[in-house]
Amino acid sequence: MRKELLLxxxxxxxxxxxxxxxxxxxxxxxxxxxxxxxxxxSERLQFPFPVRVTEHRDGDDLVSxxxxxxxxxxxxxxxxxPEAPSAAELRRLAVHANWQxxxxxxxAAGLGxxxxxxxxxxxxxxxxxxxxxxxxxxxxVALQLPDSFDADAACLVVSPASGSRGTYGAIAVAAPWAFxxxxxxxxxxxxxxxxxxxxxxxxxxxxxxxxxxxxxxELGLAFAPLEEPAAxxxxxxxxxxxxxxxxxxxxxxxxxxxxxxxxxxxxDAELDADSVRVLGFALSNGGNAVLRAAEIDDxxxxxxxVAVSPNITPLGQPALFDYASLAALYxxxxxxxxxxxxxxxxxxxxxxxxxxxRCQSLAEAGLLDEPSPSAARDVLTEAGFDDAAxxxxxxxxxxxxWRSVLVTxxxxxxxxxxxxxxxxxxxxxxxxxxxxxxxWWGSHSGIAPGNxxxxxxxxxxxxxxxxxxxxCLRELVxxxxxxxxxxxxxxxxxxxxxxxxxxxxxVVHGRDDGLIPVAFSSRPYVxxxxxxxxxxxxxxxxxxxHFDALLAVPGFAGEYVPILPYGWQAxxxxxxxxDDAAELGEDWHIQPQPPEPGEPLEIEHLGLx
Numbered sequence: 001m002r003k004e005l006l007l008x009x010x011x012x013x014x015x016x017x018x019x020x021x022x023x024x025x026x027x028x029x030x031x032x033x034x035x036x037x038x039x040x041x042s043e044r045l046q047f048p049f050p051v052r053v054t055e056h057r058d059g060d061d062l063v064s065x066x067x068x069x070x071x072x073x074x075x076x077x078x079x080x081x082p083e084a085p086s087a088a089e090l091r092r093l094a095v096h097a098n099w100q101x102x103x104x105x106x107x108a109a110g111l112g113x114x115x116x117x118x119x120x121x122x123x124x125x126x127x128x129x130x131x132x133x134x135x136x137x138x139x140x141v142a143l144q145l146p147d148s149f150d151a152d153a154a155c156l157v158v159s160p161a162s163g164s165r166g167t168y169g170a171i172a173v174a175a176p177w178a179f180x181x182x183x184x185x186x187x188x189x190x191x192x193x194x195x196x197x198x199x200x201x202x203x204x205x206x207x208x209x210x211x212x213x214x215x216x217x218e219l220g221l222a223f224a225p226l227e228e229p230a231a232x233x234x235x236x237x238x239x240x241x242x243x244x245x246x247x248x249x250x251x252x253x254x255x256x257x258x259x260x261x262x263x264x265x266x267x268d269a270e271l272d273a274d275s276v277r278v279l280g281f282a283l284s285n286g287g288n289a290v291l292r293a294a295e296i297d298d299x300x301x302x303x304x305x306v307a308v309s310p311n312i313t314p315l316g317q318p319a320l321f322d323y324a325s326l327a328a329l330y331x332x333x334x335x336x337x338x339x340x341x342x343x344x345x346x347x348x349x350x351x352x353x354x355x356x357x358r359c360q361s362l363a364e365a366g367l368l369d370e371p372s373p374s375a376a377r378d379v380l381t382e383a384g385f386d387d388a389a390x391x392x393x394x395x396x397x398x399x400x401x402w403r404s405v406l407v408t409x410x411x412x413x414x415x416x417x418x419x420x421x422x423x424x425x426x427x428x429x430x431x432x433x434x435x436x437x438x439x440w441w442g443s444h445s446g447i448a449p450g451n452x453x454x455x456x457x458x459x460x461x462x463x464x465x466x467x468x469x470x471x472c473l474r475e476l477v478x479x480x481x482x483x484x485x486x487x488x489x490x491x492x493x494x495x496x497x498x499x500x501x502x503x504x505x506x507v508v509h510g511r512d513d514g515l516i517p518v519a520f521s522s523r524p525y526v527x528x529x530x531x532x533x534x535x536x537x538x539x540x541x542x543x544x545x546h547f548d549a550l551l552a553v554p555g556f557a558g559e560y561v562p563i564l565p566y567g568w569q570a571x572x573x574x575x576x577x578x579d580d581a582a583e584l585g586e587d588w589h590i591q592p593q594p595p596e597p598g599e600p601l602e603i604e605h606l607g608l609x
Contacts, residue, residue: 041124041145041266049128050219051262052207057122060088062144062185063175064118065095069111072099072118076443082435085442087208093442094168094194094209101445101549102162102283103172108551109562113600121146121179126262127167127207129222130254132191132247137223137240139191139251140167143184143259144175150182151269154276158186158256158293158302160248162284164237164408164446166194173283173308177568181575183279186259190251190289191244192237194444195222196453198429198437199230199418209441227418231430233453234418237446238411238427245285245412246493249292252280256293256301277578280305281571283564284516284546287507288312288496291525294505295497304574305505308567309546311516314498314525318384319491321409323520325474326383328402329367329467331393332358333376340373345555347394354397357464365471384519392514392545400449401515403466406473407455408447413490414476414483422483423472424458498528504577504584505529505536506570510544510563526587538587541566541607543594557597561606566590569608 041053060066071077077092079085085093105111105118123146129138157178161169166189178185189195197204203211204221214224223236237244244251256278264271280290280302287310294305313319334340336355341347355373363371368379380390396402410422418427429437432452436443440451448455459468476487509522518540526538541563548562576582592607 041126044266045126045262047128047261047265050207052127052219054125054127056125057147062121062123062125062146063171063179064099064120065092067092067096069105069117072096073105079439083438085210085438087210090209090439090442091168093439094166095171097443097445098165098168098170099172101165102169103564104549104551104562106552107598107600108557108560108595109548110565110601113595113602113605114565115176118176119179121148121175123147123149128258129207129220130258132242132250132254135191135240135242135244135247137191137236137242138220139244139254140187140189140193140195140222141255141258142167142187143262144187145184145262145266146179146182148179148182149184149263149267151267151271153182154263154269154271155181155183156186156256156259156263156276156278157183157281158188158252158259158278158290159280159282160188160190160252160255160286160289161193162282162286164192164235164285165189166441166444166446169193169446170282170286173286173564173567174281177281177571184259184263186255188251188255189446190248190285191240191242192446193222194441194446195236196440196444197221197223197225197234199227199232199234200429202229205441211438211441225417230419231428232418233427233429235408235427235446235448235453238408238421239416239418240412241415241417243412243415243490243493245409246490248285248289249294249296252289252293253297253301256280277303279303279571279574280307281567283308283567285311291500291505291507292496294500294503297501300501302501302503304503304578306508306567306570306574307505308508308563308570309510309513309516310507310521310525312496312521312525313491313494314496314521314528317520317524319494320516321406321413321487321491322477323383323385323517324402324405325470325477327380327385327393327396328406328470329358329362329474330376330380331390331402332397333362333368333371334373334380334390334393335397337373341394344391344394345550345559346398346553347555351394351397354464358467361464361467365467367471385517386519388512389514389517389519391512395545395547395550396514403455403470404447404449406470410473410476410487413487415490422476423469425469426456426458427453428456429453496525498525498534499532500529500534500536502535504574505534506539506574506584507536508539508541508563508566508570510546511540511542512545512560515546535584537584539566539570539590540588541590541592543592558594561592561594561601565601565606566608569606
């Protein structure tokens with residue numbers, strides 16, 4: 001094993017969530033019989049910090065928590081007592097929420113064609129809190145170790161969550177591929193996640209995701225800011241004060257090291273320093289994290305990386321906050337063009353009325369010469385948005401994506417707490433029910449709004465109520481004062497070097513991605529990495545956008561293909577490269593043919609021949 005990198009090493013860079021490690025090391029936390037701890041893993045673990053171990057079989061499993069396809073595509077599984085869900089019920093909610101949020105089990109995404117269903121994979125899970133040396137709050141790491149783990153061809157897939165999601169935020173990405181090949185999977189929430197602190201009653205979440213009052217969590221809370229009681233909630237990505245995005249690469253290496261240490265501890269197999277393949281594989285923000293982990297991986301922990309639709313910012317390119325704040329202001333104005341609105345997914349009335357109001361607001365603020373969609377398009381085109389990215393404008397506006405991202409990231413970059421967020425924003429849960437609060441860890445996405453948590457915009461006014469707040473957020477980019485200086489310093493800390501070790505890397509991205517456009521992210525990153533000598537290939541997929549979960553929505557079915565199957569194909573290719581059975585190859589411009597609406601996606605539709 002790679003002992004020089006593991007958490008138990010004398011020179012480890014990762015520290016415990018608690019101030020002091022207990023002596024002797026505590027036994028793993030044992031739950032109710034439904035979550036029984038297997039004797040062998042418990043006896044062999046030798047960590048100097050608490051590790052929660054659970055067993056999953058007999059109606060439960062690692063891939064779907066025992067939920068079948070109908071369950072995963074239906075409504076969330078209700079706990080027996082919604083105001084007091086068990087740890088097992090919270091886990092089931094989390095698995096359900098992340099399958100629905102990231103993947104989609106529909107014919108358009110391959111059900112009935114590529115997939116007949118999901119495998120049932122029994123095994124164990126190992127969860128822990130870790131904290132980086134300069135951080136004030138811990139982050140979560142987890143390992144899923146299947147019974148089918150193949151010690152003779154040992155493989156660990158490390159898959160950080162996409163977006164701001166929790167520990168299981170990459171389960172739909174990594175688990176279907178990894179477990180079929182006998183691999184284990186290590187996860188991390190990247191110090192974002194769904195560990196919401198509720199100031200109304202002073203509760204946070206423990207290692208099992210249950211709500212616990214401050215001071216009463218035996219193993220500590222995942223996130224516990226010190227503020228006064230209020231209707232406000234604290235969300236770790238926005239309010240930890242640590243600016244976690246700058247450290248996403250470190251979180252990935254920590255998760256991989258934790259996973260290797262668990263495997264080393266609980267298995268009888270003789271595993272030497274080079275016998276476990278460690279593969280980074282993740283989507284969106286997770287794709288950023290695995291690439292940046294590779295960039296700082298000086299000790300050779302990672303053997304290969306596949307990054308899908310990565311939110312990556314190479315030097316010289318605008319960061320997501322930069323282009324998102326521009327798009328949030330100007331994209332609504334595009335929807336005032338009735339012809340454009342008819343052509344784009346999710347375009348519908350009364351978006352045209354909203355668009356006209358935004359055009360007028362922009363003109364009155366001196367941000368457009370005239371209140372017209374064509375003038376707004378000129379601004380966006382000059383900034384680098386192309387037609388493919390702009391085709392998703394109605395999606396971004398309908399789902400309130402830009403504002404959700406900006407409010408969270410602005411607070412994170414400026415290291416603000418829940419009560420002093422930039423531009424007068426706040427996150428409140430005054431109307432959240434007790435059942436919603438208890439389920440937050442399992443059901444939330446890690447950003448607002450949703451599940452009873454709302455964005456409070458104190459600048460909201462008039463027919464175009466979000467304009468003033470969004471304009472304020474954009475001024476953080478364009479301004480010259482102390483806040484703008486701090487924002488730009490934070491953005492620089494998240495930039496990627498594109499200097500990679502000598503490992504094979506594949507970047508996969510959808511041509512029609514409207515959230516992370518290829519022109520700002522993957523294309524320039526791959527070019528820069530290749531100029532720096534990287535072994536990297538780029539697969540760009542026509543008729544694919546950012547959200548596989550939308551493929552069953554009218555306007556998407558029959559027009560787009562999912563991006564995840566290309567990630568799985570890239571992982572197969574990476575294995576062949578590592579086995580010297582294939583060359584990494586040239587860049588690949590893939591032209592799929594989506595199936596007709598309602599028809600199952602088949603392999604021939606993907607254009608992979």
